[in-house]
Amino acid sequence: MFDQLKAYLGKHIDITEEELAVFCSRFRLKTTKRNEILLEGGSVCRNIHFVNKGCLRIYLVDEHARESTRFLVPEGRFGTAFPSFILQEPSKAWIQSIEPSEILLLSYEAFKELPLILPRWEQVYRMNLERDYIDAINRIESLITMDAKERYALLMASNPALIQRLPSKIIADYLGISQETLSRLKSKI
Amino acid sequence: MFDQLKAYLGKHIDITEEELAVFCSRFRLKTTKRNEILLEGGSVCRNIHFVNKGCLRIYLVDEHARESTRFLVPEGRFGTAFPSFILQEPSKAWIQSIEPSEILLLSYEAFKELPLILPRWEQVYRMNLERDYIDAINRIESLITMDAKERYALLMASNPALIQRLPSKIIADYLGISQETLSRLKSKI
Numbered sequence: 048m049f050d051q052l053k054a055y056l057g058k059h060i061d062i063t064e065e066e067l068a069v070f071c072s073r074f075r076l077k078t079t080k081r082n083e084i085l086l087e088g089g090s091v092c093r094n095i096h097f098v099n100k101g102c103l104r105i106y107l108v109d110e111h112a113r114e115s116t117r118f119l120v121p122e123g124r125f126g127t128a129f130p131s132f133i134l135q136e137p138s139k140a141w142i143q144s145i146e147p148s149e150i151l152l153l154s155y156e157a158f159k160e161l162p163l164i165l166p167r168w169e170q171v172y173r174m175n176l177e178r179d180y181i182d183a184i185n186r187i188e189s190l191i192t193m194d195a196k197e198r199y200a201l202l203m204a205s206n207p208a209l210i211q212r213l214p215s216k217i218i219a220d221y222l223g224i225s226q227e228t229l230s231r232l233k234s235k236i
Numbered sequence: 237m238f239d240q241l242k243a244y245l246g247k248h249i250d251i252t253e254e255e256l257a258v259f260c261s262r263f264r265l266k267t268t269k270r271n272e273i274l275l276e277g278g279s280v281c282r283n284i285h286f287v288n289k290g291c292l293r294i295y296l297v298d299e300h301a302r303e304s305t306r307f308l309v310p311e312g313r314f315g316t317a318f319p320s321f322i323l324q325e326p327s328k329a330w331i332q333s334i335e336p337s338e339i340l341l342l343s344y345e346a347f348k349e350l351p352l353i354l355p356r357w358e359q360v361y362r363m364n365l366e367r368d369y370i371d372a373i374n375r376i377e378s379l380i381t382m383d384a385k386e387r388y389a390l391l392m393a394s395n396p397a398l399i400q401r402l403p404s405k406i407i408a409d410y411l412g413i414s415q416e417t418l419s420r421l422k423s424k425i
Contacts, residue, residue, distance in 0.1 A: 107381050115380045117373070130370045139377065169358065176365050181319045183372035184306070188328065190379045191304045191412060192296050223380060 048076055051099050051123050052151060059171045070165050074151040079144035086142040092131035094152045098122050101148025102209065104217060105140050116221040118186075119145075119209060125175060132158075145213055195224040199232045237265055240288050240312050241340060248360045259354050263340040268333035275331035281320035283341045287311050290337025291398065293406060294329050305410040307375075308334075308398060314364060321347075334402060384413040388421045 049071040056062055056070070074097065079085065086092050088108055096103060103120040105128060117140055120126030131138030135155060144150065153161075161168045189198050199222060202210060210218055210233075219229040238260040245251055245259070263286065268274065275281050277297055285292060292309040294317060306329055309315030320327030324344060333339065342350075350357045378387050388411060391399060399407055399422075408418040 107377060109381060115377075117376060117380070130373060133366050133370065169362070173358070173362055173365070176362070176369060177322050180365060180369040180372060181322065183369060183376060184319055186376055187306060187372060187379065188296060188304075190376065191306070192298060 048099070049074075049151075052097055055097070055123060056171060059174055060167045062165075062167070066165055070161070070168075073157040073161070073164070074153050077150045077152050079148045079150060081144070081147050083144050083148075084141065085144060085150070086128055086131075086138060086140070088139060088141045089137050091135055092128040092138045092142070093155055095125055095127040095132060095155075095158055096120070096142070097125050097151040097153070099149035099151055101144055101146040101150070102213065103148065103150070104143045104145045106143065106220075107140055114220065116217060119206075119213070119217075119221060121206060121209060129179075145217060190223065195222065195228050196232060198222045198224070199229070237288070238263075238340075241286055244286070244312060245360060248363055249356045251354075251356070255354055259350070259357075262346040262350070262353070263342050266339045266341050268337045268339060270333070270336050272333050272337075273330065274333060274339070275317055275320075275327060275329070277328060277330045278326050280324055281317040281327045281331070282344055284314055284316040284321060284344075284347055285309070285331070286314050286340040286342070288338035288340055290333055290335040290339070291402065292337065292339070293332050293334040295332065295409075296329055303409065305406060308395075308402070308406075308410060310395060310398060318368075334406060379412065384411065384417050385421060387411045387413070388418070 049067075052071060052074065053067055056067065079101070085096070085103070098120055100122060102122070103126050104116055105118045105120065105126060106114050106116045108114050118126065126142075128138040128140040128142055130136070131140070132155065161172075189201055193201070202218070202222065215226050215229055219226045222229065238256075241260060241263065242256055245256065251259075268290070274285070274292070287309055289311060291311070292315050293305055294307045294309065294315060295303050295305045297303050307315065315331075317327040317329040317331055319325070320329070321344065350361075378390055382390070391407070391411065404415050404418055408415045411418065
């Protein structure tokens, strides 16, 4: 149940089995169905999610019920409605498990206590934050400078499995292109 | 010279005059002209910049010399070509002082030493990073869900002075709209 979380920590810091056990005990497992909603827009996001299996989608819904995908969170990564979670304010974004998933949940209170039980967590969190911020910058760049083909190539390079696994509708929305353009790109590349 | 940097730190942590003096001694002042280039794309970004006066623009240049503005960094904030600075890899982005500016430069080596001379810096840096990441998420949201009018209203709410000070060309580019649309919005709102 905690293998991936242990591997994730082990990549960043040296950690004893005892420390790992205490760290992991703060998380609880949630098994979700395809398209299950984990957070509704307007609610405060109380959890950060580590994806053991499956994939989360963080997305926005406008007043005409049109959805826009902000991020996709595959296995082995943390994801949350970050502004809402950090500020403990109502979330603009929704969170959904786009596939049947296994999620490790960590509450906001437990998250705040992690540095006390594992001081090196601060370092892991900081490096995680730097990486997520760099990903967000790359996403901004792709939105302001790239065309559909370049965005598709970028996703192919960073996460080809997602393109195979997730519905075309979601991938097209994430790339900001139509499903027709996506299927044309898929057949070409 | 260090008043704004001191105020910035003071907002986040309690700090003695002595600690402040050591902290500030790591920065060096650079006075820049309007449109002076601080970093060229393709070079490794060696500095993080604290804006004392003026404004930095972080932008991309494509093969047809078309520019796209990624971020604007006004007074009292840190800015850099973040992926390049953190990874010490060649930068995709350029940095320019869009107004005559006073910039406090901190080298990568000095940045890495800050936690040693001021352990609470880690906390300031983490909070800064969380805020920048939230800003980036908001920018992604504005790019994928908002129209020109909404993006303009968001910038008016967060940083109205920039709209007055900076050339329309830059503001229009930051918002991803034409200069004609921008002047129409300016006269309406």
